[in-house]
Amino acid sequence: MSKxxxxxxxxxxxxxxxxxxxxxxxxxxxxxxxxxxQSWIRRYETFGLEGFQHTKNRQYSSELKYAAVRDYLNRVGSQADICKKYKISSRTQLQEWIKVYNGHKELRPSTGRGSAIYMTKGRTTTYEERIEIVSYCIAHGNDYTAAIKKYGISYQQIYSWVRKYQEKGAEGLLDKRGKRKPELEMTETEKLRAENRLLEARNRRLETENAVLKKLEELERRWR
Incomplete structure (x- = not known):
């Protein structure tokens, strides 16, 4: 769009x-x-002149996404009304969140992938470190950015480890390249301890999500 x-x-x-x-x-x-x-009118009403400027991708918290979706599902207003209320860039964006929510998937906070954090280089890690890092990431709602900042790893690493854990459990975090026997020769007790640690992280995450949902329900009751 030209000036x-x-x-x-x-x-x-x-x-x-x-x-x-x-x-x-x-x-x-x-x-x-x-x-x-009409879409330009809504954009102007919601964002003013800023809505027509080339700015960085807007970022939205998980709480805002859940609140917007639940407003729509509870018929608090139309999609246009909800976009205006929460300053959502478009109805298409809201529709995508609704689709994710109805698919019983997590609404994660938005992050600008063009930021420097995603350019962080990876580093060598031990199995114990990977367990700790993945546990932290899961406990914080799969917040990859926070894990990258805290542990100095790359986006590719944390994304891969979380995916491997989801597919294979704690055993998926073993490094089976080359001849790294110490990791491969872990006892069943050690593997169970690692698995329990990851499960505890998942439970903490679920507790956090439930707390957020309760808070949203309380806010909805106040708005009515």
């Missing part, structure tokens, strides 16, 4: 909001559909 076209859009939206024109007329002048012009 000139941005100015034209803003002026068109302002004319409509002052009652000097109609959506259809302004849409034709700009060569766009009525639906597109």
């Amino acid at each position: 000139r076209s941005t100015e034209e859009i803003i002026q068109a939206v302002k004319r409509y909001m002052r009652g000097e024109s109609t959506q259809g007329t302004e849409g034709k002048l700009l060569g766009v559909s009525k639906a597109t012009f």
Whole structure:
């Protein structure tokens, strides 16, 4: 979107909001559909001039995502109303969260993947370290960014370890490359201890999620 076209859009939206024109007329002048012009009106109402500037991707917390989705499911307002209330960039974004929620998946906080944190180089780790790192990550709602900052590892490493644990349990965190026998020769007791540690982290995460849901329900009761 060029600077000139941005100015034209803003002026068109302002004319409509002052009652000097109609959506259809302004849409034709700009060569766009009525639906597109309506989306610009919503963007202006929600974000003002900032909504038409090229800024970094907006970031949303898990709490905000859950609150927005539950508002929609409880028919607190239309998708457009909810986007305006929570300053969500588009209805498409909200619809994606609803899809994730209905699929019984976790609504994770948004992170800017273009940030320097994702350029952190990996490092060599022991099995015990991987257990600790994955436990921390899971206990904090799969917060990869926090794990990267705390343990000085790469995004590729933590993402891979969490996925391996989800697929194979604690044994998936064993490094089976080359001849690293000490890790492969762990006793069953040691493996069970590692598995228990990861399960405890998962339970802490579930407790946190339940606490968040209770808080959201309390807020919803206050809003009604």
